[in-house]
C-alpha cells in the first residue's frame with residue numbers, strides 16, 4: 001500500500017495553495033463574520049479551474065484524494081465555498097446520468113446542498129417530499145437546515161422523497177415558494193441558512209433519482225464525509241501552525257511559553273493527532289477512489305477519528321493562546337470554527353463510530369484492507 | 371497512491387501461503403514454559419528462513435532477497451493473519467540489524483546478518499542503564515581502549531532477550547572528555563565472553579523477558595564496532611528509529627489479529643442472558659479500537675512510504691510509536707472491559723492487557739516521543 005501523492009496530485013495541491021492564497025485569504029472569511037461577505041469571484045475561479053468536478057471522470061489523475069487536497073486548503077483558510085457539497089451533488093448527478101451534471105460542475109450557477117432537516121440526521125430518510133398533482137405537476141415541500149451559502153448561490157440541491165424513494169430536486173432560490181433565512185452558525189463563513197419550501201414547482205428534468213440513486217447517494221455521502229474531514233483537518237493544521245508560532249514568541253516567566261513542557265507536549269500531541277488523522281483520510285480517499293470492499297468502513301474510520309482529532313487540535317491551539325485565543329480579534333477563531341463545523345457535517349464521530357461498529361460486527365471476516 | 375498489492379507483493383503472499391499450508395508451525399503448539407518456548411521459536415524462525423521468508427528486504431548477498439520493504443510488510447501481514455508466532459530474533463531483525471545493514475563493514479555484514487536471519491544468533495540491545503533511560507546520553511558504561519581491543523565496564527538494564535542472546539549491541543563511552551553525545555561508541559559484545567553476568571528480571575506479565583547485564587572487564591575486539599569510534603550516538607538513533615517505525619508496522623498487524631480474536635471471543639459470550647455484542651457500550655469500545663488500529667495502519671503505511679523514498683526512517687516514527695501506544699493500550703482496555711471476568715481470570719487476555727502497558731515505555735517513553743516531536747519537528751525550544 002502506498003499513500004504518497006502522485007506528482008499530479010502534488011501539483012494540484014500547489015496550485016490550490018497559489019489560487020487560494022490570492023482569492024481566499026483569512027480576511028475573506030472574516031468579512032463573512034462581519035456580515036458583508038462576498039465570494040462570487042472565488043467561486044467563479046474554482047469553477048474555471050475545473051475544481052468543482054475534480055476526481056469525477058475515471059481518467060482524472062486526481063481522484064477523491066485530489067478533492068481532499070483541495071478541501072484541506074479550503075479549510076486552512078476557512079474559505080467560504082460549497083466545494084464539498086458540490087462534489088457530493090455532482091457525484092449523484094453523474095451516477096444518475098443527469099443532463100444537469102454539466103452546469104453543476106461548471107458552477108453555472110454555484111450550488112448549495114439542502115440535505116439536513118430540523119429533526120433528522122445526515123443519514124435519515126428526508127421528510128421533505130415531492131408530490132405529484134393530478135395533472136402530473138410536481139411540487140416540493142419541506143424544511144432544511146444548515147444550508148451553506150443558500151442566500152447567495154443560484155441553485156439549491158434539495159434531498160427529498162419522491163414516490164417513496166429518495167431523490168434530489170434542483171431548484172433556483174428565487175422560485176416561488178422558496179424562502180431562505182440566514183441563521184447563526186458556529187462558522188459564519190459557511191453562511192448557514194434555513195430553507196423553507198412550500199409547494200415549489202419542479203420539473204422532471206430537475207430531478208436526480210432512479211434506480212442508481214440510493215447507492216450513488218451513499219457513496220457520495222462517504223466521499224463528502226471524507227472530504228469535509230480533510231477540510232476540518234486543514235483548519236486544524238492552520239490553528240496548530242498559529243499556536244506553534246505563538247508559543248515561540250509569547251514570553252512568560254522570562255521565557256517563551258513553548259519552552260514549558262506542558263505547552264510543548266500539548267502541541268506535540270496535536271501534531272501527532274493531525275498527522276495520523278490525515279493518514280486515515282488519504283487511505284479512505286484512495287479506497288473510495290478504487291471502490292475497495294472496505295471503502296465505506298474506511299470513510300467512517302476517517303470521519304470518526306478525523307473529526308474528533310480536528311476538534312482536539314483546535315481546542316489545544318486555543319489553550320496555547322490563552323486569553324487572546326478567546327477573542328474574535330485574533331484569526332484563530334476563524335479556523336477554530338471551521339474545524340468545529342466540519343466535525344459535525346455529514347455526521348459526527350458518534351454516528352460514524354456506530355457505522356464502524358455495525359460494519360465490523362455484522363460479519364465474520366476482518367474489515368481491514370491490505 | 372496504490373492500495374492494491376503489486377504483482378511482486380501478490381507473488382510473495384502466495385509463497386507465504388504455500389509455505390504455511392505445507393505444514394508450518396502451529397502457534398497453538400507454542401509451549402507455555404518460557405525457555406521451552408524460546409527453543410520452539412528459534413526452530414520456527416530457522417524454518418521460516420530456510421523458506422527465504424525472513425526480512426526479505428535485506429540484501430541478497432547476506433541472506434535476504436533484496437525485495438522491497440512493501441514485500442517484507444506483506445510477508446509479515448500474511449504470517450500474522452495465519453496466526454503464526456512472532457520471531458524470536460526481533461532485536462536483530464528489526465532494531466540492531468538494520469543499523470548493521472546501513473553502517474556495518476562488509477565483513478561485519480557477512481559475519482552477522484545471515485545468522486540474524488536464521489535465528490541461530492539472537493541479539494539484544496544494551497542501551498538503557500540504571501542511571502540512563504530517557505536520558506540515554508547520560509550512560510556510564512565505559513569501553514577503555516587497550517590498543518587491539520576495548521575493555522567494557524558497566525551495567526545495562528531492561529535488556530530484552532539478554533539471557534538467550536549471542537550478541538549485544540552495547541552503547542559505551544569511549545571518550546570521557548567529549549560532550550555527552552560525542553563520546554559514545556556502538557560496540558558489539560559477545561555474550562559468551564568472560565565477565566558478562568546476566569540476571570533476568572520478572573516483568574509485570576510474570577515472564578523474564580528482560581534482564582540486567584553486568585560487564586566486568588569484558589574484552590571486545592576492535593573489529594566489533596559499528597561505525598567509527600565516538601560516532602555511536604547517531605547509529606543508536608538509527609536503531610531506535612527502526613524500532614519506532616517499521617517494527618511498529620509489524621506490531622500493528624499482530625494487534626489486528628488480536629482484535630479479530632477478541633471479537634470472535636466476544637461473539638460467543640453472553641451476559642445476563644444477552645449476547646455481549648448487543649451491548650451498545652461494548653460495540654462502541656470495539657469500534658473505537660478498530661478505528662485506532664486502522665489509523666495506526668494508515669500512519670505506518672505513510673511512514674514506510676517516506677522511508678522507502680528517503681532510504682531511512684525519519685522523525686515521524688515518533689508519531690507511529692505514540693499511535694501504537696494509543697491503539698495497543700486501548701485494545702488492552704477493551705479486552706478487559708468487553709470480556710470481563712473471562713479476561714480477568716484467564717491468562718491470555720490478561721497478558722495482552724499487561725503487556726500493552728509497556729508500549730508507552732520501551733523504545734523511548736511517550737513523554738520522550740513528545741519531546742522529539744516538539745523540539746525536532748515543531749522547532750520548540752528544549753524543555
Ligand SMILES: Cc1cc2nc3c(=O)[nH]c(=O)nc-3n(C[C@H](O)[C@H](O)[C@H](O)COP(=O)(O)OP(=O)(O)OC[C@H]3O[C@@H](n4cnc5c(N)ncnc54)[C@H](O)[C@@H]3O)c2cc1C
Pocket residue numbers: 494495496497498499500502503504505527528529530531580728731732733734735736737738741
Ligand atoms: C518491556 C520493555 C523492554 C525493554 N527493552 C529494552 C532493551 O531491550 N534494551 C534497552 O536498552 N532498553 C530496553 N527497555 C528500556 C526502555 O528503553 C526504558 O525503560 C525507557 O527508555 C525509559 O527509561 P527509564 O526506564 O530509565 O525511565 P526514566 O527515564 O527514568 O523515566 C521515568 C519517567 O520520567 C519521564 N521522563 C524522563 N525524562 C523526561 C523528560 N525529559 N521529559 C518528560 N518526562 C521525562 C518518563 O517519560 C517516565 O515517565 C525496555 C523497557 C521495557 C518496558
